[in-house]
Amino acid sequence: MALTEEEQAELNSELAKVEDEIQTLSQVLAAKEKQVAEIKRKLGITPLNEFKQNLSKGWHEVTTSTAYKKTSETLSQVGQKATTAFSSVGSAIGRKLEDVR
Secondary structure, eight states, rough: OOOOOHHHHHHHHHHHHHHHHHHHHHHHHHHHHHHHHHHHHTOOOHHHHHHHHHHHHHHHHHHTSHHHHHHHHHHHHHHHHHHHHHHHHHHHHHHHHHHOO
16 A cells, blocks of 8 residues: 555654653653662661562462462361371271280
């Protein structure tokens, strides 16, 4: 699809305008990031503190999730059944040993 000279000029103008807006937004974003870093520095928030906080929050979200709770409940039930089974096997072995004596 060929563009007329007028359409090309209009698109070039729009392109320049959008590129200028992107540049302005990038500068504003950089200034805001610098402002956030300064505020965090004043508050004593270090990257390590942020990492620890994010890790703690993430672990809390995992442990309160439905999937985690269901898995935990299932493993608990399996553990209880295994304990009962091992106890029964142990009792049976004990009785057999008594019978052998």
